[in-house]
Amino acid sequence: MTPSLTPLNRRDFLSKTAAGIGAGLVLGAPRTAHAATDATDKIHVALVGAGKQGRVLFEAMSNIPGLHFQAICDIWDYNRQGGIAKVRAFQGHTPKGYSDIDEMLATEKGLDAVIISTPDFWHSPHTVKCLEAGLNVYCEKMMSDTIDGARAMVHAMEKSGKLCQIGHQRRSNPRYRYVLDQLINGSKICGQIVNVNGQWNRAVNSSQDIGFNPKLTIKQDILTKYGFRDMQQFMNWRTYRDLSGGPISDLGAHQIDIFNWFLGVPPKSVFASGGHDFFKNREHFDNVMAIFDYDTPQGGVRAFYQVLTTTSAGGGYYESFMGTQGNIRISEQTAYTSIYREDSAPSWDSLVSRGFLKKQPAPPKPEPAPGAIASYESAAAEAFELPGDLSKPPHQPHLENFFAAVRGQATLTCDARHAFESEAPIYWVNPSALSRQPIEFTAQHLTV
Amino acid sequence: MSNESSCETNQLAFTYGALLLRIWLGVRSVQTGIEKFAGSAASDQAVKIDGAVNSYGLTSGGSVKHYALENYHGVPEALMSKFTAEPLMLKVALPLYDKVLGPSLLVLGVAILLGIASRTSLFLLGLLYTSLTWGLILIKQDEGVSWLGVHMILVVMALALSNHNRFTLLKKW
Numbered sequence: 001m002t003p004s005l006t007p008l009n010r011r012d013f014l015s016k017t018a019a020g021i022g023a024g025l026v027l028g029a030p031r032t033a034h035a036a037t038d039a040t041d042k043i044h045v046a047l048v049g050a051g052k053q054g055r056v057l058f059e060a061m062s063n064i065p066g067l068h069f070q071a072i073c074d075i076w077d078y079n080r081q082g083g084i085a086k087v088r089a090f091q092g093h094t095p096k097g098y099s100d101i102d103e104m105l106a107t108e109k110g111l112d113a114v115i116i117s118t119p120d121f122w123h124s125p126h127t128v129k130c131l132e133a134g135l136n137v138y139c140e141k142m143m144s145d146t147i148d149g150a151r152a153m154v155h156a157m158e159k160s161g162k163l164c165q166i167g168h169q170r171r172s173n174p175r176y177r178y179v180l181d182q183l184i185n186g187s188k189i190c191g192q193i194v195n196v197n198g199q200w201n202r203a204v205n206s207s208q209d210i211g212f213n214p215k216l217t218i219k220q221d222i223l224t225k226y227g228f229r230d231m232q233q234f235m236n237w238r239t240y241r242d243l244s245g246g247p248i249s250d251l252g253a254h255q256i257d258i259f260n261w262f263l264g265v266p267p268k269s270v271f272a273s274g275g276h277d278f279f280k281n282r283e284h285f286d287n288v289m290a291i292f293d294y295d296t297p298q299g300g301v302r303a304f305y306q307v308l309t310t311t312s313a314g315g316g317y318y319e320s321f322m323g324t325q326g327n328i329r330i331s332e333q334t335a336y337t338s339i340y341r342e343d344s345a346p347s348w349d350s351l352v353s354r355g356f357l358k359k360q361p362a363p364p365k366p367e368p369a370p371g372a373i374a375s376y377e378s379a380a381a382e383a384f385e386l387p388g389d390l391s392k393p394p395h396q397p398h399l400e401n402f403f404a405a406v407r408g409q410a411t412l413t414c415d416a417r418h419a420f421e422s423e424a425p426i427y428w429v430n431p432s433a434l435s436r437q438p439i440e441f442t443a444q445h446l447t448v
Numbered sequence: 449m450s451n452e453s454s455c456e457t458n459q460l461a462f463t464y465g466a467l468l469l470r471i472w473l474g475v476r477s478v479q480t481g482i483e484k485f486a487g488s489a490a491s492d493q494a495v496k497i498d499g500a501v502n503s504y505g506l507t508s509g510g511s512v513k514h515y516a517l518e519n520y521h522g523v524p525e526a527l528m529s530k531f532t533a534e535p536l537m538l539k540v541a542l543p544l545y546d547k548v549l550g551p552s553l554l555v556l557g558v559a560i561l562l563g564i565a566s567r568t569s570l571f572l573l574g575l576l577y578t579s580l581t582w583g584l585i586l587i588k589q590d591e592g593v594s595w596l597g598v599h600m601i602l603v604v605m606a607l608a609l610s611n612h613n614r615f616t617l618l619k620k621w
Binding site for chain 2: 174175177178181182334354355356386387388389390391392397
């Protein structure tokens with residue numbers, strides 16, 4: 001499970017790092033695995049953070065054999081007890097529950113790995129603690145709410161010699177890996193990629209504040225101890241500047257990571273715009289648009305990304321790589337994924353006959369509108385689709401990769417260093433939008 | 449002589465009619481009950497690329513239908529939320545109804561097919577369809593109500609032909 005990057009790109013990229021920007025970046029070799037356990041042994045796991053994302057990860061892990069869930073840590077009784085009940089129902093005996101991670105680390109013996117899905121501003125402290133305790137860590141993205149927090153995670157990983165996988169789960173998704181390896185770098189069906197376009201358009205109903213039952217309110221001294229002003233802030237930490245990076249990191253990080261991974265180089269600059277267009281009282285922007293400039297070995301690329309928390313129309317969420325010969329629009333959702341061949345590009349029939357692509361039926365030709373200037377219109381692009389799909393929950397392959405690495409059977413597809421190199425530009429989107437100024441990246445912006 | 453012959457012919461026709469109705473209603477009920485345990489899972493069949501199984505883990509996509517106890521859903525999820533929002537619906541009764549609907553359809557369907565207390569089984573099936581009808585009236589599913597109305601006609605016809613019911617395991621009731 002090595003990252004899907006061609007030697008040509010790696011060389012080209014390394015030559016660019018000599019110029020100073022972006023250092024090892026997304027093309028560097030992934031972290032070497034450490035054999036933490038025997039292949040037949042159970043891996044003893046602790047879950048830190050048993051909220052919504054913790055449950056998503058647990059559901060995915062419940063499909064992976066050889067795991068023993070030993071402890072659950074969450075400051076909220078409701079989440080902790082719910083998590084314990086789920087684990088008990090799954091594995092037949094009760095994991096130990098903790099409200100404090102320090103107590104858990106001091107008490108639990110024999111742990112191999114920790115799954116961290118706490119609020120973003122706790123990612124770095126929790127990850128560093130666990131690495132320093134000698135545990136392998138899978139931590140949800142965004143690595144941290146601050147770039148310095150993310151840097152601390154890289155340093156802790158490298159100092160401890162333990163594994164630290166960051167939850168950019170698309171990096172292990174067979175569909176993404178196939179597109180990069182076989183279609184973009186292998187068959188080069190896009191030709192020269194000149195434009196990248198990504199979005200996550202989320203409906204306003206899905207973006208409302210999360211409510212809670214007052215009877216389940218956490219005691220104020222506990223909230224204060226763990227950095228929350230009140231229960232409302234605890235439930236809606238994603239909307240606060242001191243606790244998270246907002247929608248651009250919450251949703252955009254996954255997709256901008258794909259920009260950087262697929263293009264194989266860091267962006268040169270970012271220029272962003274954001275506003276409190278609907279959720280007037282939120283600290284973070286509710287809608288953000290960002291333009292990144294890249295200088296790739298094939299030439300310049302402009303990448304546009306938008307995250308909306310007010311509108312779901314417009315095709316959902318995807319990353320689209322547009323080249324002179326074809327366009328690959330990929331998403332975790334198969335329904336949002338499509339591939340188009342430019343009319344002027346060489347035929348892809350041999351790719352279809354060999355199974356690299358599946359051709360979609362041609363849509364009916366539209367009737368020409370009266371008075372339309374047909375000569376200005378491009379011919380309709382042929383539509384194709386990927387030859388296969390992912391038959392597992394989207395987080396499962398990434399977790400499988402992590403646990404295989406813990407067993408010494410694989411290398412991480414997104415360790416903390418590579419995640420940092422890809423995430424670093426994202427930390428500068430909000431500052432650019434706030435200052436209404438483009439930011440030209442230097443090594444200081446993007447390196448550990 | 450010709451009257452006796454005609455009577456015998458009618459008797460046979462009524463017997464066939466009763467049997468067909470039992471088979472139809474029984475199969476309908478059993479299969480509907482079985483479908484409550486149906487679920488779908490993504491296909492995990494690896495796709496071949498360039499003549500070999502791909503090394504990425506790409507599968508053929510699509511979903512495969514399968515049956516399992518853990519798939520059980522008495523009332524479809526899409527309808528459950530609508531029923532829950534209905535003020536006349538007893539909130540306590542709904543989960544119970546959800547649990548018993550599938551097994552009830554199976555038990556009654558098997559009983560009707562095998563001719564076990566046919567009249568009572570048909571009556572209970574009629575009551576079950578009435579309960580479903582009431583739920584669909586609440587959420588204004590008029591097509592479903594009409595469809596269940598046809599089922600009720602068949603149940604009543606089967607009951608009306610009870611005197612001609614043959615091939616039964618338990619004639620009583």
